[in-house]
Amino acid sequence: MTRIEKIELIRLLSNYVTESRFAKMQDVLSRRTRYLTLVMEDIYQAQNASAVLRSCECFGIQDVHIIENRNEYQVNPDVALGANKWLSLHKYSTEDHNTRNCLLNLKHQGYRLIATTPHKDDCLLEELPLNQKTALLFGTEMKGLSEEAIGMADGFMKIPMSGFTESFNISVSAAICLYHLAPKIKNEVNNWQLTEDEQADIMLEWLMGSVKNARALIR
Amino acid sequence: MTRIEKIELIRLLSNYVTESRFAKMQDVLSRRTRYLTLVMEDIYQAQNASAVLRSCECFGIQDVHIIENRNEYQVNPDVALGANKWLSLHKYSTEDHNTRNCLLNLKHQGYRLIATTPHKDDCLLEELPLNQKTALLFGTEMKGLSEEAIGMADGFMKIPMSGFTESFNISVSAAICLYHLAPKIKNEVNNWQLTEDEQADIMLEWLMGSVKNARALIR
Numbered sequence: 001m002t003r004i005e006k007i008e009l010i011r012l013l014s015n016y017v018t019e020s021r022f023a024k025m026q027d028v029l030s031r032r033t034r035y036l037t038l039v040m041e042d043i044y045q046a047q048n049a050s051a052v053l054r055s056c057e058c059f060g061i062q063d064v065h066i067i068e069n070r071n072e073y074q075v076n077p078d079v080a081l082g083a084n085k086w087l088s089l090h091k092y093s094t095e096d097h098n099t100r101n102c103l104l105n106l107k108h109q110g111y112r113l114i115a116t117t118p119h120k121d122d123c124l125l126e127e128l129p130l131n132q133k134t135a136l137l138f139g140t141e142m143k144g145l146s147e148e149a150i151g152m153a154d155g156f157m158k159i160p161m162s163g164f165t166e167s168f169n170i171s172v173s174a175a176i177c178l179y180h181l182a183p184k185i186k187n188e189v190n191n192w193q194l195t196e197d198e199q200a201d202i203m204l205e206w207l208m209g210s211v212k213n214a215r216a217l218i219r
Numbered sequence: 220m221t222r223i224e225k226i227e228l229i230r231l232l233s234n235y236v237t238e239s240r241f242a243k244m245q246d247v248l249s250r251r252t253r254y255l256t257l258v259m260e261d262i263y264q265a266q267n268a269s270a271v272l273r274s275c276e277c278f279g280i281q282d283v284h285i286i287e288n289r290n291e292y293q294v295n296p297d298v299a300l301g302a303n304k305w306l307s308l309h310k311y312s313t314e315d316h317n318t319r320n321c322l323l324n325l326k327h328q329g330y331r332l333i334a335t336t337p338h339k340d341d342c343l344l345e346e347l348p349l350n351q352k353t354a355l356l357f358g359t360e361m362k363g364l365s366e367e368a369i370g371m372a373d374g375f376m377k378i379p380m381s382g383f384t385e386s387f388n389i390s391v392s393a394a395i396c397l398y399h400l401a402p403k404i405k406n407e408v409n410n411w412q413l414t415e416d417e418q419a420d421i422m423l424e425w426l427m428g429s430v431k432n433a434r435a436l437i438r
Contacts (some may be wrong), residue, residue, distance in 0.1 A: 024383070031381040047266050051388040060381040078360070083384045141297070159398070162250040163276040164243070165302045172274055172394040175387065179378070179395045 006200045013207035013214055025206055028086070029199050032062045035130075035185050035192040037111065038174060039065040039137045041099060041149055048141060050080035051171035057083035059178040062194065062202065065135070067102050068093035069146070085209055088202070103137075103152045111135040115145055115153035116177065118167040122156040125180055130188055136177055138170055225419045232426035232433055244425055247305070248418050251281045254349075254404050254411040256330065257393060258284040258356045260318060260368055267360060269299035270390035276302035278401040281413065281421065284354070286321050287312035288365070304428055307421070322356075322371045330354040334364055334372035335396065337386040341375040344399055349407055355396055357389055 001009075014022045038056055043049045049066075053075065056064050064087055072093070075084055092098040103113055112132040117139075128134070137153060139145030145153075159168060159176055168176065185192045194202065208214045220228075233241045257275055262268045268285075272294065275283050283306055291312070294303055311317040322332055331351040336358075347353070356372060358364030364372075378387060378395055387395065404411045413421065427433045 028382055045266070047264070051391055054384055054388055055391055057382040057384045058380040058387055081384050081386075083382070086383050160402075161277040162279040162401075163247055163302070164305050165273055165276045165300050167300075168277055168394065169270040169273055169390065171388065172270055172390055175391040176394055176398045179398065182381075183379075 003197060003200060006204055009218060010200065010203050010207060012217065013204075013211050016211040016214075016217070017207070021210075025203060028060070029203055029206075030193065031060045031186075032194050032199075032202070033060055033182070033185060033192045034062050034194060034198070035133050035189055036061055036178075036181055037063040037065065037106070037133075037135045038178075039067065039102060039106070039113075039135055041067040041137065041145055042069050042140045043138070043170060044070075045141055046074040046076040048169070048171045049074065050076040050083075052138070052174045053080050053087060053089075054083040055171070055175040055178055057086050059182040061087075061178060061182065063088045063090060065090045065102050065106065066092065067098045069098050086206065099146055099148045100152070103149065106135045107152075109133070112154045113137060113152060114155050114157050115139075115150055116157055116159075116173055117144055117150075118158050118161070119144075120156035120158070123158075125157055125159050125177060128157055128181070130181070130185055134181075136174070136181075138174055141170055222416060222419060225423055228437060229419065229422050229426060231436065232423075232430050235430040235433075235436070236426070240429075244422060244429075247279070248422055248425075249412065250279045250405075251413050251418075251421070252279055252401070252404060252411045253281050253413060253417070254352050254408055255280055255397075255400055256282040256284065256325070256352075256354045257397075258286065258321060258325070258332075258354055259389075260286040260356065260364055261288050261359045262357070262389060263289075264360055265293040265295040267388070267390045268293065269295040269302075271357070271393045272299050272306060272308075273302040274390070274394040274397055276305050278397040280306075280397060280401065282307045282309060284309045284321050284325065285311065286317045288317050305425065318365055318367045319371070322368065325354045326371075328352070331373045332356060332371060333374050333376050334358075334369055335376055335378075335392055336363055336369075337377050337380070338363075339375035339377070342377075344376055344378050344396060347376055347400070349400070349404055353400075355393070355400075357393055360389055
């Protein structure tokens with residue numbers, strides 16, 4: 001589909017949502033970023049995965065990468081509150097080497113892979129340089145990231161802590177990183193926004209999901 | 220027990236933990252604060268309550284106030300990771316007016332009550348003044364704070380968001396507030412630390428919980 005066709009479709013479908021709804025969509029879209037993305041490796045508690053999606057949506061992170069090696073990722077609707085509907089979820093579950101495929105894919109796209117772990121302290125969250133597109137890697141609740149993910153990471157980051165407990169809950173850890181990094185990227189990075197093409201693609205998806213019988217209307 | 224007696228007991232019990240463990244306890248204690256505290260009203264998911272306790276422990280918040288009107292607060296040990304052992308938990312569950320009792324108690328102690336809610340925007344998290352001891356109020360997962368808690372609050376605060384989803388998960392919301400406010404208090408407030416008396420009381424509790432047969436030793 002050409003860009004002009006997409007824009008025509010968006011114009012067509014936008015007539016079937018209220019003006020304020022469409023304005024909200026445009027506003028949210030203008031604040032979305034792919035400069036920062038998040039990878040969840042084998043998260044098995046639906047509550048955690050869902051809370052992470054909700055935080056990504058709230059902080060304007062468009063892409064979430066979900067690796068399913070042993071655990072099938074599940075959404076708890078009471079926790080996600082529909083956040084997944086507005087995100088681009090990329091799943092890696094059909095191949096033998098899901099972790100490797102996901103991380104290589106991100107590297108090829110120019111992402112620096114930053115593993116979050118309380119056990120290595122290359123840098124604190126506040127010190128993370130933002131001169132490159134960044135993917136934050138989060139591992140399972142009890143064991144953390146796999147050796148493969150640790151081996152492929154370009155750097156390690158931890159959140160400063162001052163208690164006995166050595167790590168945060170995964171959904172908490174992800175949210176703190178996003179709370180700190182998302183506004184910082186918008187202040188410090190020039191090209192943090194989605195391109196016009198990306199915005200058109202996503203707007204079309206959102207409208208297709210929001211307008212009843214969108215496919216029939218398009219035909 | 221006089222302060223001198225407490226200090227003697229601490230000296231006695233400290234012989235039964237390793238030197239590095241005792242040093243860790245002293246270090247953690249020196250970073251604890253009561254200037255900021257957290258109130259959970261009727262949180263019913265053990266996973267959320269437990270993640271909140273873990274975040275408080277990690278950020279050096281000593282006191283957590285737990286109101287149980289309809290829901291009995293429960294800890295999920297896989298999520299809390301023992302954090303509750305290092306905190307001073309204050310429960311309000313036996314009276315008819317648990318919310319009122321808890322909040323009046325905090326007001327009498329000089330706390331400003333700040334309700335966290337996405338629906339009122341007195342101020343954003345980043346703008347919250349820290350010129351007074353502050354208690355952050357968090358309500359249930361689906362309905363938020365009770366009318367009584369909202370009515371007794373001295374102010375409302377929200378975390379800035381840029382998506383469609385209108386609120387964060389409760390454990391995420393609490394963690395973001397603590398991540399932002401705990402270091403800020405330590406930078407901006409003079410008397411954020413526990414008093415020597417408070418430190419002695421808590422150290423004694425920690426040692427009593429850490430040393431086998433502590434009571435027998437003391438006798």
